[in-house]
Amino acid sequence: MTELSSSEKSLQAGTTLAAIKARLNNAAVEPVDPQWLLSLQADPRVGVQRALQQYQHRLVVAQQAQVALQARLRLEQHFWPQYPLIAGVDEVGRGPLAGPVVTAAVILPHDFNVTGVDDSKRLSAKRRAELYPQILSQAVAVGIGVGDAALIDQENIYHATELTMAQAIHNLTWRPQLILVDAMTIPVPIKQEKLIKGDQKSASIAAASIVAKQIRDHLMAMYDQVYPGYDFAHNAGYGTAAHLAGLTRLGPCPIHRHSFSPVQAVTP
Template sequence: MSESESIAQIKAELLMTPDLERLTVLAADPRKGVQLALKQFQRRQAQVQARQQALAERLRLEKQLWPQYPLIAGIDEVGRGPLAGPVITAAVILPHDFQLLDVNDSKQLSASKREELYLEILGVAVDLSIGICDAPTIDRENIYHATELAMAQAVNDLHFHPNFLLVDAMHVPVDLPQQKLIKGDQKSASIAAASIVAKQVRDHLMGMYDHVYPGYDFAHNAGYGTQKHLAGLAELGPTPIHRHSFSPVHQYL
């Protein structure tokens, strides 16, 4: 009888997802604490199902393409808008049994969740690679073309040659079939994984640059033109990682 068990024991049991027969027994338990625990369990289950459905939708394109293209690389970038630092791209090939439920557009995730998922993606990805174009290249080529070059670098540096690319809002200058997706990091799990990897790699790099070039608050602004960054720029002038072609950097040269 479930009533011989403490409510604490039942709560612990419900964390382990008991079978339907056991849930039926608990549903007949008259204690309010047990019924409250069951409601909490049902809410958790509904949340998990919603996350599973959302991931299934973000894998819809991959599942359609995998029979013909078993190695699909998702491509995304981060860092087109900052005044300092490189543009970083990532290419990520996911396994066909990918199950990290919360992989989504990196901008929709907290910093701690991004870091957690970043480490998990590193562990489960079939392959991944990073592309980078520094500030002098951005100044020379323009930011759009520099991003294309960094995306091509990421693709070309993969150990496994991809059959197909899913790309967030751009075309990669490589000889591979590919599909450009607007807001692709919300529509494709492969692109979403790439967005998380690129974001975390760049954030880690800008945190390092904050120690190399103190006074610009790079660890917190990632090179974007925040008030502290602009104040540092006015006081100290540009660093070697600043983009001279970007306003207002060029006025301090």
């Protein structure tokens, strides 16, 4: 039988519900002794049993998150032996009527361990905000590209996105040996694997989608202060009712895409 640690012995002596909850909640930092967990199962208090169930549920969720992360790293793990530096690239902002298209290129380390990384569209704003600094802290390199409305109007949104993805690659501090990209062709002389729904299949692309989304949302919140009346902070430039109402009332502002038909309709 494993001997209990001094902290676990003191908990058994005091055994307050608050102390037990605190110990279980701190399990990620200081793993608990299995024998102590067994002793909790025999505790008759409803609160203790509920705390134990919540702890066990957190374990299951954490294990599922690890399984999901490993599934999203399969592509990288397949290519890493031949291409140690792999950049995942994704974009945010092809559909809005205003604001830039933002792209990110992210090179992940081979021991990347940020669980919960997924296509940014499938994550809440709160979860993206939690994951964003974790990705930045673990990434080998992150490059950003920003294509403004003028570039979009000049080149069309699809080609502007490709050019902006190239910008993100050029802004990496390390040159990747392979690019994983979501169904686009980036005009750079680097081998590329084009994927359908890549942000759901590749951790690198998913990480890039989160980074790009966070940066673009922050930009649009700033533009809401510069160009009030379009509700940019809430619609990120998409054609919501509030945005269209502002567009009709005020006309286009400097970040509107004049090549998009709803903007053309109100342009003098």
